[in-house]
Amino acid sequence: MSRIGKLPITIPAGVSITQEGLVVTVKGPKGTLNQKINPIITVSVEGNQCVLKRPDDEKQNRAMHGLYRSLIQNMVTGVSEGYKKTLELVGVGFRVSSQGQVLELALGYTHSIYLALPPEIKVEAKMERNQNPIIILESVDKQLIGQVCAKIRSFRKPEPYKGKGIKFAGEVIRRKAGKSAGKGK
Numbered sequence: 001m002s003r004i005g006k007l008p009i010t011i012p013a014g015v016s017i018t019q020e021g022l023v024v025t026v027k028g029p030k031g032t033l034n035q036k037i038n039p040i041i042t043v044s045v046e047g048n049q050c051v052l053k054r055p056d057d058e059k060q061n062r063a064m065h066g067l068y069r070s071l072i073q074n075m076v077t078g079v080s081e082g083y084k085k086t087l088e089l090v091g092v093g094f095r096v097s098s099q100g101q102v103l104e105l106a107l108g109y110t111h112s113i114y115l116a117l118p119p120e121i122k123v124e125a126k127m128e129r130n131q132n133p134i135i136i137l138e139s140v141d142k143q144l145i146g147q148v149c150a151k152i153r154s155f156r157k158p159e160p161y162k163g164k165g166i167k168f169a170g171e172v173i174r175r176k177a178g179k180s181a182g183k184g185k
Contacts, residue, residue, distance in 0.1 A: 004070060005062070005065030005066040008050065009051075012080045015029075015080050022039060024072060028078075030080065031079055033078060033141060040054060052069045074142040085136075087149060087152060087166055088135075089105075090165060091165065094106060095127065096134075103123060103125065117148060124136040134169070135152065160175055
């Protein structure tokens with residue numbers, strides 16, 4: 001059996017889970033999220049716990065069971081606590097600024113990169129003297145914030161020789177040694 005799917009989801013105070021047809025809706029103090037689920041999975045709310053069940057132990061059904069349990073758990077965490085990701089720009093001359101939902105990145109290219117962010121994401125750009133610029137993203141949707149972080153990171157991935165690029169705060173970049181000077185014979 002799926003060990004993840006069997007676990008009940010604890011519903012914190014102020015959060016409600018409802019199902020209409022194939023759509024599960026989670027409402028909480030930070031917002032509302034919807035997720036369409038596979039018809040083979042049944043969702044039932046008992047007290048302050050949500051339990052997902054599947055019809056049999058077929059491999060596909062076991063996979064769906066664990067998947068939808070994780071998705072609903074992420075929705076519950078998002079509407080109650082929210083998600084926060086911090087990105088750090090490492091490199092000489094790298095700058096970031098935000099005007100509303102538009103992020104402006106100067107990453108050593110000949111032009112600045114402008115990225116329009118979805119309205120569900122709150123963005124903050126910090127630039128302090130003698131420190132790397134930082135981008136702080138907050139949202140209730142874990143999938144959306146992960147996708148936006150991946151898009152921002154794709155503009156300049158961290159490289160292993162100098163460590164320049166956009167990385168997550170606390171991420172360790174594995175460094176490589178450069179070319180040797182010469183063999184000298």
